[in-house]
Amino acid sequence: MNEWIEALQKHLPEKQIMTDLADRHSYSFDASFGEYLPEIVVQAKNKGEVVQIVKIANEHQIPIYPRGQGTCLSGGPLPVNGGIVLDLSQWPEEIDVSADDLTVTVSPSVLTANIDKAAREHGLMYAPDPSSAHVATIGGNLAENSGGPRGLKYGVTKDFVLGLELVTPEGEIIRTGGKTIKNVTGIDLTKLLVGSEGTLGVITEATLKLVPKPPAVQTLMAVFDDVRLAGQAISRTLTSGILPSKMEFMDQACIRAVENFQPAGLPTDAAAIVIIELDGHPETLSIEKELIQDIMKNIGARDTVIPESQEDAAKIWHSRKQVSPAIAKIKPTKVSEDATVPRSKIPDMMDRLKEIKERHNVEIVVFGHAGDGNLHPNVLCDKRDQEEMGRVELAVEEIFQAAIDLGGTLSGEHGIGTMKAPFMENELGEVGLDMMRRIKDAWDPNGIMNPGKIFPEKGQKLVLRSE
């Protein structure tokens, strides 16, 4: 047996080490593409264990891949070069709300939705709300800097992180930031780590910012016969002085998919719908509601719908949440993208997506957080069909390029992982990518922390087809 496996066995309870093929298989994939078998899976339940594991990995130069619940859409936890999967999901959930400070301190294994739930007991809110909040860990959210519908008004995960505890790639514990709202003590390591996709260390604790829970919310739905009009309506609303908490877009294919999957009474003949949530004082909401209805009518919406009850509103938001599972029923494979453009370029991006779809004869459905320019074009396909997947690869490359051409970015919320690494230089340039890599190399001289993510290997290309 390998020396490093023996070292792990010496420092960890037997139950926390898995070497069986079946166990290793169940850690070989995430919610993105590709399967990679790790040599071993270890579970850490406290920071002392993380320190031991990372020190052993570093000493023996074995790759190590931190993992929460494995819901990542960009391959963050995939053990692409073999080695150790570090499963943090079994760490006991710790949620410590400090209501007077408007902060909460959590362990990495906590499910994101549980943080918000704990905050609400104190009249507070943890605003980031990725669609996976009920099944994904905060550790994964921190690694990927997850977004969510409420990002429009409140920002993404990074905007809510005040302090972190990290085990460095050399197995040392550091603390960054703290419990204060403001902190300019040196270079900002906290925000550097959030979104670094596990390439700079293992996050073992986070202190997050909470905000007052809004006293009321109001949902609206606007129905359009023309996709471009929906894009314009979004821009117009945001420049009217109103900042909704959410502003979500669904095209006809998504509407129909949801109605086939779990009927909720959405208009299946509409070209697109925009679902809006306002939050704040009830008095403000009733004013803003009127204003938005006027904007929608002036732009040319066919209809605006105000749900009559909280249940009706919940039903609309539930259909938005069902888009992902619903479109997964249409074809067996779903390539979920998150290329993001400046807000004013949403109508142009819609046009580009239509062209790409037609040029490569692929099925693309579009939904997403249109309020911040973050669309989710999903290419629906069948990964067993090699010819089709070849066309899908071309379409996906063109989606990335369209976003960059329009002044946007490769990824708005899913992260780079393995899949988008080949495109990094297109966006950042050679020197930009080099400056990023210098940080990685300075922090992780042996290159053991989550290799194969963010930084492209020489000549690496997008591959969606199985070998």
Added chain:
Amino acid sequence: MNEWIEALQKHLPEKQIMTDLADRHSYSFDASFGEYLPEIVVQAKNKGEVVQIVKIANEHQIPIYPRGQGTCLSGGPLPVNGGIVLDLSQWPEEIDVSADDLTVTVSPSVLTANIDKAAREHGLMYAPDPSSAHVATIGGNLAENSGGPRGLKYGVTKDFVLGLELVTPEGEIIRTGGKTIKNVTGIDLTKLLVGSEGTLGVITEATLKLVPKPPAVQTLMAVFDDVRLAGQAISRTLTSGILPSKMEFMDQACIRAVENFQPAGLPTDAAAIVIIELDGHPETLSIEKELIQDIMKNIGARDTVIPESQEDAAKIWHSRKQVSPAIAKIKPTKVSEDATVPRSKIPDMMDRLKEIKERHNVEIVVFGHAGDGNLHPNVLCDKRDQEEMGRVELAVEEIFQAAIDLGGTLSGEHGIGTMKAPFMENELGEVGLDMMRRIKDAWDPNGIMNPGKIFPEKGQKLVLRSE
């Protein structure tokens, strides 16, 4: 003449190079402590010039110190090791508002207040409002990650930066982030650079986020006979579900100083006042105004004042702005601190400041952004009095330690610069500081970019006394 000076002369117009002693003297200080004579001052008016200057400095290993208007309170632009001051203040002001994207792109020389002014023409707002906004450049704000009263609700400079153009310490141009609200394309270099105090390169352009201008604002002032009650009133307000845009604190010494300087009718017999600004829809404001008045009364405020007109409100905010010049009249030297604590620890910090003041027999006045735990204890003294300055040094060290003890940080908004560098390890630990330094070394292998800032020299101590 030195070879590197000749190289600069070859690449820059004559008028942009200053070698006279008088000119160099006028660049030898900022708004903090210490005077350091540079060997040369060069003015850059475009990024091509910055590239040339940095390349020459790097090739000849000459220190280079970027500088805006020199209003820094922590020594950011001080040429502590001689070399080149790079004056960016003469760069033509460029402000390009993209209203549909809710963004603005600016040159580094733009005065911060002018960005907000340009945004307001489009019904938008640039929220960060450092007290120096009318005299400081955005370049300096970006280097130091400046805060301001509105930070309470909206956040600080970093929260508004979407993209940057940077000349690296080796003279290469990179672009980070972009014009999109969301961006998770690799490690976040944008937020790494904001607040890095000019140690990682020269920022030559920034794209900033704008928000809808709030339709109305409402000012309130609460008057207290006990400083601790004021601290409690702040905590209670923030946990009541209301998030004011500003929440500022002034102690009796500040109130009296302002009334002596420019009388505005503040209650000179009060122990402290808290000045609050709410923003939002008028209907919401009138509800929140009542709620806050109730909170203040329940806590035990002596009085709450609602200004009768916009002019009266402006007068109150003007007195807050006058604190700094007013207290500067009391004694010739003012050591302005910004140690920051978790919100719930404000009353404890007040106690600690009182003890420190008494123990060292120094004059400390306190004001600041109490809503986010960011107080500004100012030690008033006379730098010609060596004995007094010795006591001031001890008091300042204890203020830093008190903030750290209470779970806070050395600096909430002024930055580390030269003055706080000796205390970095107390807060970050040896490994934490090392990880920060690795980034600096990886980006600036010759150590030419703003040396002597953030990172302490071996054995460096706080020195406020002149040599």
